Amino acid sequence: MTLRLRITAVGSLWGLLSLPALSQNVSIEVQPGSITASSSNFTAEARVILKNPSEETLRKISLGWFSNDGIKAELGKPRATVACPKREIVWPVKISVSGKSHMPGAVIFEASYVARSDVKHLYASLALQGDSAQKLVEASLEGNPEAVSQQRPGAIYVLVTNNIDVPVEVSVGSQVPSKAVQIVGGDPFQVPPRSSAAHKVEIQAASRVTPGLHPVVIEVNASWERAGQKEERHFALTKSVTVGVFFESELLKALSIPSFLVLPGCLVIFTMQLMLSFGVFGLKDVSKLPEIGITSPAFWILAVTFSGLFTPAYHRATGVNYLLNYGGDDLRNVWLMSIGIGVGFYLIIAGATLRHRREHVPSISDSPATVLKKLAKNGLGIVLPQVKYKLNNLELGGFVIEKIQDGQTLVWVAPHITTEWQNNAQAQGLKKQFDDIVNGSRDPAALAEVLEHARDVVTLRFESKGGVPNPYHVQVEAITQYLPTGLIVG
Numbered sequence: 001m002t003l004r005l006r007i008t009a010v011g012s013l014w015g016l017l018s019l020p021a022l023s024q025n026v027s028i029e030v031q032p033g034s035i036t037a038s039s040s041n042f043t044a045e046a047r048v049i050l051k052n053p054s055e056e057t058l059r060k061i062s063l064g065w066f067s068n069d070g071i072k073a074e075l076g077k078p079r080a081t082v083a084c085p086k087r088e089i090v091w092p093v094k095i096s097v098s099g100k101s102h103m104p105g106a107v108i109f110e111a112s113y114v115a116r117s118d119v120k121h122l123y124a125s126l127a128l129q130g131d132s133a134q135k136l137v138e139a140s141l142e143g144n145p146e147a148v149s150q151q152r153p154g155a156i157y158v159l160v161t162n163n164i165d166v167p168v169e170v171s172v173g174s175q176v177p178s179k180a181v182q183i184v185g186g187d188p189f190q191v192p193p194r195s196s197a198a199h200k201v202e203i204q205a206a207s208r209v210t211p212g213l214h215p216v217v218i219e220v221n222a223s224w225e226r227a228g229q230k231e232e233r234h235f236a237l238t239k240s241v242t243v244g245v246f247f248e249s250e251l252l253k254a255l256s257i258p259s260f261l262v263l264p265g266c267l268v269i270f271t272m273q274l275m276l277s278f279g280v281f282g283l284k285d286v287s288k289l290p291e292i293g294i295t296s297p298a299f300w301i302l303a304v305t306f307s308g309l310f311t312p313a314y315h316r317a318t319g320v321n322y323l324l325n326y327g328g329d330d331l332r333n334v335w336l337m338s339i340g341i342g343v344g345f346y347l348i349i350a351g352a353t354l355r356h357r358r359e360h361v362p363s364i365s366d367s368p369a370t371v372l373k374k375l376a377k378n379g380l381g382i383v384l385p386q387v388k389y390k391l392n393n394l395e396l397g398g399f400v401i402e403k404i405q406d407g408q409t410l411v412w413v414a415p416h417i418t419t420e421w422q423n424n425a426q427a428q429g430l431k432k433q434f435d436d437i438v439n440g441s442r443d444p445a446a447l448a449e450v451l452e453h454a455r456d457v458v459t460l461r462f463e464s465k466g467g468v469p470n471p472y473h474v475q476v477e478a479i480t481q482y483l484p485t486g487l488i489v490g
Contacts (some may be wrong), residue, residue, distance in 0.1 A: 025054045027122065028111045034127040035095060041165065041226060042097040046126060048075075048109050051088045058083040058113040063091050069105025071128055072096040083113070097128065100229065104129035136164050137191075139220040139235040145203060148181070149246040150328060154203045156239060158220060162191040166226050172199060173219035180209035180243050180325065181216060191222075203241055208320070208327040211244045211260075246328050256294060260331070261323070264310040264338040265303030266294075271342025272349075281350035285361045285473070287402060287410040310338070362401055362412040362471045368460040369451055371401060371414055371471060372489065376445035378402060383442060386483035387413060389474050396467045398474075399488040413474050415467040417489040419451075420459040427457035434458075438490065447489065 029049045037044075052058050061081050065073045076092035083089050095107065104127065111122045138161040145154025162168045168191045174183035184202040191197040201218065220235040248260060257266050269292060276284050283289075292299045314334065315321045322330050360377050375382065384399040398413030421431045430450060437446050451458060462469050 025052075026058065026113070026115070026120070027051050028109065028124045030093075030109060030124045030126045032126075034129065037097045037101075037103060037128055037130055044095045044097075046093045046095055048091040048093055048111070048124065049088055050083060050090075050111050050113070050122070052083040053086060055085045056115055057085060058115055060112075060114040060119075061089055062112050064110045064112075065093075065107055066110075067105065067107045069103075069128075070098065070101040071105050071107055072098070073107050073109075073126075093126075095126070095128070101128075136231075137162060137168055137222045137224075137233045139222070139237060141218060141237045141239050142198070145241060147242045147244040147249065148203050148205045149209075149244050149248075150205045150207055151246040153205070154241065156201050156203065156218075157198045158201055158218060158237070159196060159198045160191050160220065160222065161196040162193060164224065164226065165193045166224050167192055168222050168224045170197075170199070171221045172201065173221070174201075175217040175219065176214075177217075178210075178214040178243075180206050181214050181241060182206065183216065183218070205243050206327075208325040208330070209243045209245065210325045211248070212242070213240045214243050215239070216241050245326065245331055248331055251331075260326070260334075261311075262300075262303050262307045264314075264334055264341075265306035267335065267338035268306055268342040268345060269299060269303060271339050272346045275343065275346045280346065281354055282357060282361075282363060283346075283350045283353070285357065285363050287412060287473070288405050288408045291407075310334075362414070364470055364472065366414075366471050368417040368462060368489070369448055371417070372444040372448040372451070375401060375488075376443070376448065380444070381442050382438070382444050382447065382488050383485050384488050385485050387474075387479050388481035388483065389413070389479045391468070391472075391474075391478070395480065397483075398467045398472065399486070401471065401488070404476075409476055410473050411476055411479075412471055413467075414462065414471040414488065415469065416463040418461055418463050419489070420461075421454075422457040424457065427454065430454035430457060438487065442487075 027050075029051065031047050031049065035044050035046065048063060050058075050061060050063075059082050061078075061083055063075055063078070065075065067073070072095070074094040074096070076094070078089045078091050080089055097103075106128065107126045109124050109126070111124075113120055113122075140159050141156050142159050143156040145156060148154040158170075158172055160168070160170050169188065170191060171188045172186035174186060176183060182204045184204055185200055187199075189197060189199050203216065216239045218237045218239065220237060221232065222235070223230065223232045225231075245260075252258070252260065252263070255266065255270070257263055273292070276289070290298065292302065311321075311323060314337070318330075318333065320326065320330055322334070360374055362371065362374055366374070372382070375384075380401070380403070384401060386397060386399055388395055388397050390396075398415055400411060401414045402412045404411055419434070421427045430453060433450050434447065434454070437443060437450065451460060
């Protein structure tokens with residue numbers, strides 16, 4: 001009697017101790033534990049496994065599910081409804097993701113069973129998330145247009161990729177913060193299922209622009225209908241477009257000018273230099289002109305100063321402030337007006353100095369008598385330095401007939417002047433006066449006066465032997481030898 005009571009008590013105690021152990025050992029598992037949905041119309045296979053590692057038989061096993069994210073689970077039939085010891089039960093599951101589903105989401109599975117007359121519950125979850133690597137619809141801007149101008153528009157392409165099984169309707173809009181840029185070609189188009197399509201968008205520049213980078217925002221609206229539900233996606237794509245004035249960069253590069261803002265002053269100086277090279281009004285006969293090459297500070301001081309004065313004058317004349325924006329018409333106007341001003345400045349300067357240069361500056365057409373007069377007006381005598389110089393591989397000689405200054409690159413030289421007198425009383429009298437001056441005061445003005453009176457009885461000419469037969473403008477670097485002074489006339 002006592003033994004039976006003890007056995008019964010021990011058995012009851014063992015049952016109480018083993019009951020929690022049983023509930024802890026039985027488990028439920030979902031394979032796989034997470035699924036990535038590649039589209040909004042997506043299905044996948046999974047399975048739910050109930051594992052019984054205990055020595056107890058589990059009865060009345062059932063499986064249910066619920067989801068608050070619009071995801072559906074279709075449960076298949078298990079092979080058994082009783083889990084024997086050391087066994088497991090498997091439910092096949094079909095997961096469906098629709099357009100109304102929320103991503104990421106989850107499905108909760110609940111398994112119930114009876115063990116030792118007690119109903120037990122187990123829970124497991126299946127996580128679902130959207131595929132971030134592949135979106136339903138993708139949009140991008142392709143192409144990098146070169147500088148856009150009014151005469152040379154650019155183009156970019158809206159590329160839309162449709163990753164779903166129904167066609168997508170696409171409309172294109174734009175937002176351009178700058179008035180310098182206009183977008184043309186935003187007609188709607190359709191992208192077939194599982195394909196891509198490109199749509200051309202033209203970028204045009206206004207008649208007057210501020211050159212540089214301008215932002216462009218292209219709005220892409222994609223919509224489609226699937227399973228009776230309409231879905232949409234909106235994209236805002238940005239692009240930086242370089243806007244300029246047609247032919248401006250090529251022109252500035254050819255002239256080595258850094259900016260359109262200094263173009264007026266540079267053109268004025270270039271025009272004056274061009275007319276000087278053509279010898280208009282004989283200004284190039286001057287041996288030492290101001291050095292205003294494009295690399296010299298003097299050039300840029302004059303160019304920037306004149307450009308600063310030209311800007312308000314152009315604004316007043318045309319109403320256009322090209323410090324803010326300008327176009328091809330302004331480039332043409334500035335070009336022509338600056339050249340015209342350069343021609344005017346040259347003619348004013350050359351005309352104002354023409355008389356002085358005719359009297360003082362030598363020229364290639366000067367006669368011997370004229371050379372003597374200019375020597376007198378320039379404070380020089382008839383005893384002048386002699387030089388040897390190279391001309392076309394020939395070594396020639398002559399007299400320097402002007403004062404040489406530092407930095408001078410050209411110098412006028414003239415051959416020896418010879419005289420031939422007639423054999424009569426008048427000629428002999430004038431020749432004696434001529435000889436007295438040559439041997440005495442050596443004043444070129446007095447010689448010129450005597451020769452002027454004796455023009456009917458004397459012949460003056462340049463001696464061509466060993467030199468050119470007229471005054472010549474020699475490059476200083478071509479001079480090979482400086483000789484002692486001598487009489488230029490005799």
